[in-house]
Structures are given as C-alpha cells and as structure tokens.
C-alpha cells in the first residue's frame with residue numbers, strides 16, 4: 520500500500536500468489552511422499568542412495584563371480600534370484616562385478632525402461648565411495664560405453680543381468696581380471712598383498728583399457 524503508486528493492490532496479489540504457490544508446493548511434495556507407496560508413477564525414490572550406500576565388495580555376498588547386497592534388508596531374496604540365475608530382483612538389490620560399476624534396483628514403477636535398475640559409476644578409494652555418475656539411460660563406463668545399451672540386451676528372463684550368455688555385447692574383461700579388481704578393491708580394510716597373478720591380470724586390463732581409450736579418443 521505504502522509504495523504501490525504504480526499498481527493498486529499489487530502487494531496483496533503478490534502475497535496471495537505466494538500463499539498459493541506455497542500451498543501448491545506443499546501439496547505436490549505430499550503427492551511425492553505418498554506417490555511411490557500408492558504405486559503411482561512418481562519419480563521420487565522410495566529410499567535414498569548416496570555415497571554411504573556402497574561398500575567394500577568383499578563385504579557383499581558372492582554369487583558365482585559377482586557380488587550382491589540389498590539396501591532394504593531383503594538380502595535372502597536377492598541372493599535367491601542371483602543363485603537361480605533368472606527372474607526379477609527385489610527392490611533394494613545391489614549388483615556388482617567390478618568396484619566402479621553398480622546396478623541398484625529402485626522401487627517398482629520407478630523406471631519401466633530399465634526395469635527399475637539405476638546404473639552407477641562410482642569412484643573408489645581407501646576413504647570410501649563417491650558417486651561419479653548415476654541414472655538410467657545416460658551412464659557410461661570408463662570406456663565411454665553406455666551401461667543401459669548393453670544391459671538392455673539381456674533376454675527378459677534375466678532382468679538386465681548379462682553374465683556371459685544372456686545376450687549382451689561382451690566386455691573385454693576376463694574372469695582373472697574381475698577377480699583381481701574385486702580383491703584389489705581399495706575400500707576393503709586389511710588387504711593382503713596382491714598376488715603375482717592378480718598383478719599380471721590388472722596389468723593386462725590396464726593395457727586393454729589404454730588401447731581401447733586411445734582408439735576412441
């Protein structure tokens with residue numbers, strides 16, 4: 520009123536607008552909170568994934584040559600699917616073959632295109648894990664290749680899990696190399712000295728990565 524020579528009631532309508540906006544914001548955040556529980560197609564995650572969600576691979580559960588975990592306490596269900604080797608993973612499932620690459624199953628309906636898997640590329644060091652990149656269709660591995668593009672090729676009964684014969688494009692990483700990477704995970708405490716075989720496997724992997732990245736750059 521005091522300063523509004525230019526627009527009568529401008530202050531009032533601004534206040535009304537602010538109140539409406541606030542109400543709308545509150546309403547929409549309520550929707551976001553109840554959305555996932557009611558099965559709505561909300562993009563709001565049901566549980567939080569941050570740097571602290573990741574751990575030393577050797578503290579996860581080994582199934583064949585990869586490791587699994589569950590962020591929601593459903594580890595037995597996750598292990599059961601991994602052991603059978605087909606079927607849908609329960610939400611909260613964490614899968615890892617290498618320290619830097621992680622797949623985590625979000626709540627049902629979160630992203631139908633990836634069957635609710637979220638892909639992560641994380642940096643690992645003795646200090647812990649740091650998410651470098653996360654997402655659905657736009658996360659790449661260290662060679663600049665897209666996680667989704669490969670994993671979507673797994674036949675439907677395998678729920679995006681590639682292993683060796685599920686239909687995905689192969690990766691130039693041998694079992695010896697995965698094993699060495701898993702045993703060399705810098706986040707694990709009290710690591711024994713690396714064996715000569717593991718050192719050799721990592722050296723070969725380093726050479727492959729160098730050759731592939733220099734080709735694409």
Ligand code: HEC
Nearest residue numbers: 614615616620621639659660664665666669680681682690
């Ligand atoms: C070139 C294709 C390709 C790309 C790109 C790729 N993967 Fe994979 N991934 C595979 C294959 C093939 C395997 C299985 C390897 C094996 O078991 O010998 C695999 C294995 C895995 C596994 C273990 C479970 C499984 O599917 O067997 C996880 C977890 C994983 N990848 C995550 C990722 C993430 C995260 C990214 C991106 C940062 C990524 N991958 C990029 C092909 C790919």
